[in-house]
Amino acid sequence: MLQVEQLTRRFGDHTAVDNVSFDVPDGQLIGFVGGNGAGKTTTMRMIMGVLAIHGGQVLVNGRPITLADRKTFGYMPEERGLYPKQRIIDQLVYLGRLHGMSQKAARASATDHLERFGLGERAQDHVEKLSLGNQQRVQIIAAVMAQPTALVLDEPFSGLDPTAVDQMAAVLREHSRRGVPILFSSHQLDLVERLCDGLVILARGKVVGKGTADQLRGDAPVRHRLVLDGDAGWTRDLPGLYVADVEGNTAVLEVMTPGAERELLEHALRRGSIREFARIVPPLSEIYREVTADAHNVHDGDHALDFAGDKAKEFSA
Template structure:
């Protein structure tokens, strides 16, 4: 049977991981947690240290300082074997049949050949590749090779998932299928850490975000928490000129264009938003008064600047 029991509770903690390559510190005292049943997005620019951190977590790269914990204890080889890992570089044998090499990888993870084949065919069906099971990998497009690499990580019913750029090269249909599969794992309590440059996708899928820049964690929290780090920005649209908002206490005017104003609450005056709205209503028509929700891309630029 597949070796990962359902409803496993696992938390992975990264504590002070550091890795140097000569004079370059690629990962510098990185700490964060990946909680059970949560999807954690790991984002950062090229060279930020994401892949190096994942490799150290999986024991594929030596650690200069820090440690990785699995449910509060140092991670073991057995824990790592129960982790579905997908590297950024594809590790498939191009001239071998898809189903044959996936069965082989399943057996290496402790599955029987029959259980492995059943899991493989289920995943191939979900990715629309069931009719390609006996094709050699080299006959597949890069996107379909990515699907096969994903199946290798997911088919063993792992207790945790660490995926390096799993959505790279996937078309929208495959992205949706992949997202559904990951949600199925988190619904069973599986912690999922994945890296991606697709910030809109990370924002849509993830419960938690960790942002790296130059080897260091520069932001760690939910999207809502990251949005609340800075001043709250609002848009006010009136039926007449909005220039008077510059004089409202506790409000910083970012921009005024005729009847439209973009404002930030400074925190200096309690209830400044209500004072502002009350003043606006006393002066005439208020067409809009709403908080501006910053996209993740904007938050990312701010924290990595």
Template sequence: MPEGALEIDRVSKRYGDVVALDEMSLTVHGGEMLGFVGSNGAGKTTTMRIALGVLAADSGEVRYDGAPVDRTTRSRIGYMPEERGLYPKMKVSEQLQYLGELHGLPRADAVRSANRWTERLGLAERREDQLQKLSLGNQQRVQLAAALVHDPSVLILDEPFSGLDPVAVEVMSTVLREMRDQGVPVVFSSHQLELVQRLCDRVGIVRRGSMVADGTVEELRSSGPTRLTVHAPEAPADWAEGLPGVTVESRENGRTALRLDDTADDQRVLRAALATGPVHEFSRERPSLTELFRDVVTEETDE
């Protein structure tokens, strides 16, 4: 498979007075998985639909492998919408074959691909069932098969893990890793941030239609606020109050959780703790992706 990059370059979209996207930019390279996260209404689905050509952008450009995305390029994109979009009364095998042919596969190739993906995703025994007779989790697997049946060069998935049990999550995670390892740019949105942190090479956090943070999980965690846990059992309750750049977040059983901004000196914090007596723990923690996301949402609410 090709290893071109999918680029969304300063894309904007308005609906009357409502700004859905404000110069949204992101790049997903071949062989890379990007997690696209943000609160509801932040612009994730709109971005994906513009990349697919379902919506037209007011300005900006979508490119694949350096060239503007056109109808031919879009036929090479595998897309999994958040809303199930398949035919409920159609048999699983028939609609996967049909979708493969719509993407340009010869019928025999579409049949082989449909059989391969139903086998791979644990649906072989349900091929002749109508979609509506499957559980919601299995319907989600069929949606993934529909996105993969034409051997796509780009994979875009909107909340692919929604409603899946742990076994199905692991199956889907493995398939997405395999596609990435074959050189496919993979981008998916999700509210399951622990899963995003575990799977993705990079994460983009979107707020109010713009990308506000983009980088590897480690880069984003390193850029977030530093937290310290200090266990000083003999320290008074207010021992850390007034230290420059330090915010006391909680205190329980002699353990104090502190948040440090860029001006804080952790060695000064340590000296202040030692001045109260023995210090049994002094540990630095980096924020999780969930904490970073919460900070972004809080900032949005404050604004």
């Protein structure tokens, strides 16, 4: 397990990462999301030892992380580090050797991954001849080819076409099935929701939400959609309900008083047919906007309110 405990990093008077804590359990994919400047890249760089830690610590299986641990991690930085004039296969073999692989093992793994990502015929090309999307594929291969014990990936899906996204997702699932903890950042919330076992949401350098998508939805108001044959405006007059929106024959509402939904349905049936009455499951993008908006609007002294205590849900072990 990879654990981040009260991690803090300052740049001059600015605190970029402020007491950030979360776990990345073995065999789980954890999505790391937040707006530009939220502190995701800085946190990842501290995990990997690229930036000094000003407070807190990173643990591996309950003990402080070491240089030896980090050498076994697969890391994909925000700013790609490929050598444009070098041949793709030579570069991947070189990077594999830096991870302790033999020449033979590195070449075999690089060749296999290039085939999987549709680049087998480009192995002898120089990196600079590849499109940005294909360069991204090579950078991903460099991160995963040495059977890493953990993966820390900064925007690994950026610039990938749908086929490459599916290929990358399959590779990550393979590593998670063998017990590798995986942390990756992304602005693609639909992708995060589809792939991840849990999420960590940052805003202004603080954790403002963490848990599974369903756990985070648990803090959102429960709303239902009612679709009728006729106009739904009359729902506003019923007690025990908060009607958030009415448009023609459709009403979006919250049940404020237990049992009010029964009276609602009885009234609706007396007026005609009910086409739909169902709970609305808010998308992750809506939950994200709510928790990050709260963090930007609510302050405690000079600091944004930390929701990690009451608002956020912890990962189940």
